[in-house]
Amino acid sequence: MKGVLLVNLGSPDSTDEADVRKYLDEFLMDKRVIDVPWLLRAFIVKGMILRTRPKSSAEAYRRIWWDEGSPLIVLSRRLQEKVQDMVSVPVGLAMRYGNPSLEHGLRELYEKGVREVLLIPLYPQFAMATTETILVLAEKLRKQHFPDMDFTTMPPFYNHPDYIRVLSASVEEALKGKEWDHLLFSYHGVPERHIRKSDITHSHCKIDGQCCKTPSPAHQFCYRHQCYETTRQVADYLGLKEGSYSVSFQSRLGKDPWLQPFTDNTVAAFPAKGVRKLAIATPAFVSDCLETLEEIGMEAREDFLEKGGEEFHVIPCINDREDWVKVLARWMDEWADTAVLKK
Structure with a gap:
């Protein structure tokens, strides 16, 4: 059975x-x-x-x-x-x-x-x-x-057409009728060494800005590549303009190098760069949880508004x-x- x-x-x-x-x-x-x-x-x-x-x-x-x-x-x-x-x-x-x-x-x-x-x-x-x-x-x-x-x-x-369609629909529906200057895709962070340990080629993943774009068997187990690929496919599906969206990583722990850019620093810097109306999606999470509801929905919102932001739109996870x-x-x-x- x-x-x-x-x-x-x-x-x-x-x-x-x-x-x-x-x-x-x-x-x-x-x-x-x-x-x-x-x-x-x-x-x-x-x-x-x-x-x-x-x-x-x-x-x-x-x-x-x-x-x-x-x-x-x-x-x-x-x-x-x-x-x-x-x-x-x-x-x-x-x-x-x-x-x-x-x-x-x-x-x-x-x-x-x-x-x-x-x-x-x-x-x-x-x-x-x-x-x-x-x-x-x-x-x-x-x-x-x-x-x-x-x-x-x-x-x-992460790149299954059905999932991309559902995730894209959730973003589109959450932002319908709302004004936003930038859409941030915030993923859970991991230490850089995790990326290298998962590299089945033992040589491809250099985290240099290019390796995730260069085809490789390593991508089958590369979290960073898969995050950027999810973002790229959603952006293509929704027809987002270059520069209107970006990727960041949240929830780091300790002093070892973690994937960057960091979500908290990115959010806090946006108002000074002219982003006053910010939308955030969290595609590493299927279900809303502490990291999306509190870390993004409360802490990041407070930081953004304190730094001069005006509107902060949190896109719910795809949940149920x-x-x-x-x-x-x-x-x-x-x-x-x-x-x-x-x-």
């Missing part, structure tokens, strides 16, 4: 500091998130970050928390339920960190008789700290608990849009019918 498991990043169980600390511990101790030796990682996370970050993060979560719970969990559950109504195979939901856990999601499907699973990481672009860590943990759990399960993985859909639900359902049906994912 076939089934599907949607997997998103995750969230604390509540806004209590203890729950936030537990979540951050699981998240940041992942060696594909902070990719240094265990002892150093433990010193950084347990000896430094977890001493101060849980309090401020808990306050940030309280600013965006819904009555139903974590926005990311609520929106992911809505997406799962809507897709389930459109397909005949069981559809489960799991988080890489927190609850419902990946093991819980696989077990629910297993108990329904599912032995062939389509794993769909809800990340358009590939990254070590997102897609890769999901697949590594899923395989570990399969070997330990579900040895008679078989996995098929949905590849990154009907066109996105239909796309996911069609992908699932194609796989269930043929075991082949079409593009």
Whole structure:
């Protein structure tokens, strides 16, 4: 029997500091998130970050928390339920960190008789700290608990025509009737070393402004290339003029080099450059979460307006849009019918 498991990043169980600390511990101790030796990682996370970050993060979560719970969990559950109504195979939901856990999601499907699973990481672009860590943990759990399960993985859909169409429609609808000077595509940041570690050619990714434009097998796993390609295709789809849009990266951690330009610096500098009406899309996220609702929707907005900006339009993630639900359902049906994912 076939089934599907949607997997998103995750969230604390509540806004209590203890729950936030537990979540951050699981998240940041992942060696594909902070990719240094265990002892150093433990010193950084347990000896430094977890001493101060849980309090401020808990306050940030309280600013965006819904009555139903974590926005990311609520929106992911809505997406799962809507897709389930459109397909005949069981559809489960799991988080890489927190609850419902990946093991819980696989077990629910297993108990329904599912032995062939389509794993769909809800990340358009590939990254070590997102897609890769999901697949590594899923395989570990399969070997330990579900040895008679078989996995098929949905590849990154950053350039899939269906996804580009849905993302473009979400941008167009959100900005309909609004005036804007510039559209910023803000993606989650990653350390530059993650890009180089994911380079299967071991030589192509130089992060020099040209390598992402030069065709290479490395692009299959290059987060930076895939972010810029998503932006390019949306811009083409919407007919955006050169110079009216740009790319930035948010949520850096530590002092190591991360992908640039940084979103906070970019947003703060816009008013002085004549950009008074700014629109921001966040295509690295399928579901709205702390990074989109608080970091962009609140912090970035405040910075932009304090620096002289006039209007700040945040474009919602595609969440549980009907066109996105239909796309996911069609992908699932194609796989269930043929075991082949079409593009």
